[in-house]
Amino acid sequence: MSDADLPVGEMGWAMQRVKLDRIDRQILSDLQGDGRMTNVDLARRARISAPPCLRRVRALEQAGFIKGYHAQLDPATLGYTVAVFAHVGLSSQAEADLTAFETLIKEWPEVRECHMLAGETDFLLRIVAKDWDAYQKFVTEKLTAAPKVAHVKSALAIRTAKNFPGVPIAVDGDKPAQPPLTVPAE
Secondary structure (H helix, E strand, O other), X not given: OOHHHOOEOOOOOEOOOOOOOHHHHHHHHHHHHOOOOOHHHHHHHHOOOHHHHHHHHHHHHHOOOOOOOOOOOOOOXXXXXXXXXXXXXXXXXXXXXXXXXXXXXXXXXXXXXXEEOOOOOOEEEEEEEOOHHHHHHHHHHHHOOXXXXXXXXXXXXXXXXXXXXOOOXXXXXXXXXXOOOOOOOO
16 A cells, blocks of 8 residues: 555644554553653553653544543532433434434533433433433423424433443453552542
């Protein structure tokens, strides 16, 4: 394959196909667990020096394995005490109507996740709200009022026992590493 055959990334650079080795998987696993890890710490954990580690991270970003970095916030501390999973059914499953719904919910900051599903429910939304009244107002004024929405079934999240971002990554062998558990200090 010549450089002319390679897809071009957002920055105009040619993206190369990346075959993940143990070091790449270690880097991905570590960054997925802590996106703020310094390159020096990341390199030490991957057992390589810092410059090639940084080159690998940039190649993984360019190839699309790393989509971005974010901070995990505590919703309750920020006043969002209610999390609801809403099963939304549309009256039409025409591609134009599905796409129109997806475009609309992207404008609503309360909707933090949207997944199109196969089966009885067309979409599963994760919605956050300050309280139950705020959620009910969102449902009645926005969600059920949206074009083609036929029904909404809400499931209130009581607590979250596990919330790991990303995907399991097997660094060595076949078993993916479990992210390190953080135990609050007493």
